[in-house]
Amino acid sequence: MTDIIIAGIGQTEVGEHWVASLRYSKIIVAFLILTTAMLAGCTAPAPVTPTARVLADSAFSASAYLDANFNGELDAKDTPLEGATFYVALDGVKAFAATTDKDGYAFILIPSSMDYPVMLGMDPPKDSGLKVIGPSEVAYNISDEFPKFLFSSK
Secondary structure (H helix, E strand, O other), X not given: OOOEEEOOEEEOOOOHHHHHHHHHHHHHHHHHHHHHHHHHOOOOOOOOOOOOXXXXXXXXXXXXXXXXXXXXXXXXXXXXXXXXXXXXXXOOEEEEEEEOOOOXXXXXEXXXXXXXXXXXXXXXOOOOOXXXXXXXXXXXXXXXXXXXXXXXXX
């Protein structure tokens, strides 16, 4: 007597049992093929959208100019103003500040994301006697161009 194993079904006789075993093995193979095909067509579940806010830095910049021709408008004759204090105000408080450089430019990087709009402002250099022409604070949205502040001694 010979032991024959097909698809995990053991038979000890050749004959009707062999044919039945062959039939069962075909069913098992067909089942495995169908299951594999069905699993291959499955897609992974959609990724879960996080509800937490993405942490990102917030960057702000502004420029200060001296109204050289006293016309009250920013134009090509106006010169950059060094030493003015640029700030970001949160809830009415000047929370972050930077001083303008020789080109009248200041930059503030806040290591967290912000709720917009925020208030940006500029104070004249200390003891300069200069006054800002127009508002000293402006509401700022992400899409806005960075503000330019104009100062005069008049």
